[in-house]
Amino acid sequence: MKKYISDWTVKENVCTHSCCLLKLRLDEEEQTIFPDFIPGQFVQVLVENSPSTFLRRPISVHFADKSKRELWLLIQAIGEGTRKLSELKPGEKLNLIYPLGRGFTVPKKNENIDLQINSDKKLLLIGGGVGVAPLFYLACCLLKSGYRPDFLFGARSKDHFFNIQAFEKIGKLYLTTEDGTCGEKGFVTQHSILKSTKYDFVYTCGPKPMMQAVAKYARQNDIPCEVSLENTMACGIGVCLCCVEKTKKGNSCVCTEGPVFNINQLLWQI
Amino acid sequence: MADLNSQIGKLNFKNPVITASGTFGYGIEYADFIDLSGLGGIVVKGTTLHPREGNDYPRMVETPSGMLNAVGLQNKGVDYFISDIYPNIKDMDTNVMVNVSGSTVEDYLACTEKINDLEKIPAIELNISCPNVKQGGMAFGTSSKSAAEVVKAVRKVYHKTLIVKLSPNVTDITEIARTVEAEGADAVSLINTLLGMAIDAEKRKPVLSTLTGGLSGPCVKPVALRMVYQTYKAIKIPIIGMGGISNQEDAIEFLLAGATAVQIGTYNFIDPTVSVKIVDGINEYLDRHGFQSVKELVGGLIS
Ligand SMILES: Cc1cc2nc3c(=O)[nH]c(=O)nc-3n(C[C@H](O)[C@H](O)[C@H](O)COP(=O)(O)OP(=O)(O)OC[C@H]3O[C@@H](n4cnc5c(N)ncnc54)[C@H](O)[C@@H]3O)c2cc1C
Ligand SMILES: Cc1cc2nc3c(=O)[nH]c(=O)nc-3n(C[C@H](O)[C@H](O)[C@H](O)COP(=O)(O)O)c2cc1C
Ligand code: FES
Numbered sequence: 001m002k003k004y005i006s007d008w009t010v011k012e013n014v015c016t017h018s019c020c021l022l023k024l025r026l027d028e029e030e031q032t033i034f035p036d037f038i039p040g041q042f043v044q045v046l047v048e049n050s051p052s053t054f055l056r057r058p059i060s061v062h063f064a065d066k067s068k069r070e071l072w073l074l075i076q077a078i079g080e081g082t083r084k085l086s087e088l089k090p091g092e093k094l095n096l097i098y099p100l101g102r103g104f105t106v107p108k109k110n111e112n113i114d115l116q117i118n119s120d121k122k123l124l125l126i127g128g129g130v131g132v133a134p135l136f137y138l139a140c141c142l143l144k145s146g147y148r149p150d151f152l153f154g155a156r157s158k159d160h161f162f163n164i165q166a167f168e169k170i171g172k173l174y175l176t177t178e179d180g181t182c183g184e185k186g187f188v189t190q191h192s193i194l195k196s197t198k199y200d201f202v203y204t205c206g207p208k209p210m211m212q213a214v215a216k217y218a219r220q221n222d223i224p225c226e227v228s229l230e231n232t233m234a235c236g237i238g239v240c241l242c243c244v245e246k247t248k249k250g251n252s253c254v255c256t257e258g259p260v261f262n263i264n265q266l267l268w269q270i
Numbered sequence: 271m272a273d274l275n276s277q278i279g280k281l282n283f284k285n286p287v288i289t290a291s292g293t294f295g296y297g298i299e300y301a302d303f304i305d306l307s308g309l310g311g312i313v314v315k316g317t318t319l320h321p322r323e324g325n326d327y328p329r330m331v332e333t334p335s336g337m338l339n340a341v342g343l344q345n346k347g348v349d350y351f352i353s354d355i356y357p358n359i360k361d362m363d364t365n366v367m368v369n370v371s372g373s374t375v376e377d378y379l380a381c382t383e384k385i386n387d388l389e390k391i392p393a394i395e396l397n398i399s400c401p402n403v404k405q406g407g408m409a410f411g412t413s414s415k416s417a418a419e420v421v422k423a424v425r426k427v428y429h430k431t432l433i434v435k436l437s438p439n440v441t442d443i444t445e446i447a448r449t450v451e452a453e454g455a456d457a458v459s460l461i462n463t464l465l466g467m468a469i470d471a472e473k474r475k476p477v478l479s480t481l482t483g484g485l486s487g488p489c490v491k492p493v494a495l496r497m498v499y500q501t502y503k504a505i506k507i508p509i510i511g512m513g514g515i516s517n518q519e520d521a522i523e524f525l526l527a528g529a530t531a532v533q534i535g536t537y538n539f540i541d542p543t544v545s546v547k548i549v550d551g552i553n554e555y556l557d558r559h560g561f562q563s564v565k566e567l568v569g570g571l572i573s
Binding site: 002004049051052055056097231232234238239240241242243250 | 292293294295299300302303315323327328329330331332337487489536538539540541542543
């Protein structure tokens, strides 16, 4: 997939206490083509260059609309770089390298047999923390292909969910919190829905321990599962070899061979 | 428009801007962003005789105005390079050079001999910052004796342009530079990364799996510039300067300190188009100051 580098304009930045939804627009004057983003792909964001935000920050595609030339990012401010992104004002410019990485498998309509899932089958998207970011665009693309996925999200407490209203409009939403302030108490992998429903495909993104627990559940129940990794990155385009994860093929770059992997490719001890 | 041609050994470069090993892949990765023929040259990823898996993750951490890396020369080996990469890059309209790395003199030699057979690779950059496994893991480039040994051996079998890339992790870089010159290197390039460390205070643990790693990026520039300047005073063969270059001013500073050409490394990650911007920037500078050729800038500090 051809990669681009260009400036985007901040259209809107909607912040809640836990995260910011940054809506960007690729200007018409920018002669650049708006690519067909695949869910699970990410962009490399140039934060205003300062000593502490030297490298670009990898951020997932939260939503992309080609007709409006819009790209949405969901950002959790955990450090200097993400904090600066969360403070952006409409009209400001942001330089991105995009689209990067390999995304989730979205079964095309009518190709169900090959992928062994079809629209009668049940898909589950499991997210933890800001890991829900890529799952929204994934859900939108699944919907377009005729699949209505379920969502299972986990957080520390009720105030730590990100933009869940948007997901509710698409499919059924199941929640867990560690303190029991919302949904079932415990971790996502302890939710009762996993016992009562047999899912046919699981997609997950979130903290690594959570994804490993999900992968374990999937493996034990023989469910195909894709995970989206967040290894730290320098280049994002496969040249520095800093972002590697151990796979059956050896050390693989998460930025080019991932961030999405089928759990069968990984050497996780689960 | 000034003349940007630069000469290193027998080799002409259409301009003095080269991309640094380990930061530019095989060049192809950047073809979506820039016209590679606009570069003076490309030094591809460190290549070893045998495939190497590299070090464990985490291999990278950001530091103020730079980064530490401990990739550990992950590459698929010289045979893979020859069969799978070379056919795709040999017709690039720029000087494509291979960064040869190794852990024994024999490995360096065997790898060099294989690269020597490749018609479209006009030069190698010998990376002597690698640990010498037979000498307790000390880098070849940190003692005159082991540096001399590897350069002498390689020079015997390699008759194209031989660039030796120096390690900055030494007391006196000019001593190593003089040794390498005496053994017949056509040029030296410097600096490789500076040995550094990062600690996570909350976890009370080193950040990198290898404990230490190589520092690069704008934070190393003053050190690199000083080393280029000192080396320029000490040797007669050309110098390729690098370390933290992020724009044309930086590049011009290296030329003034005595570098015949420059390499751009880490900054390619921040701006994949920076290398060609620097070519334009140097050109603009030369015109503005009334220079006919970039060669007039080399070592051109006014005293
Ligand atoms: C493919 C990919 C997609 C991502 N998508 C999103 C997204 O959609 N929204 C979002 O908010 N974040 C996302 N992230 C994480 C985001 O890139 C980091 O939070 C950001 O780089 C941190 O920068 P900072 O300057 O704010 O924090 P820093 O000051 O750099 O770091 C603050 C703390 O976070 C830790 N940290 C930094 N980067 C990471 C990382 N990649 N993984 C785990 N811990 C890290 C640091 O060790 C440090 O303790 C993604 C990461 C990857 C690799
Ligand atoms: C991720 C990374 C990988 C590198 N790999 C190599 C390598 O394989 N061989 C080598 O000689 N130098 C390697 N280097 C060093 C660079 O080529 C360069 O000497 C150094 O980074 C200083 O320049 P800079 O500050 O412009 O990056 C690497 C640097 C980085 C950041
Ligand atoms: S971040 Fe550089 S190779 Fe993945």
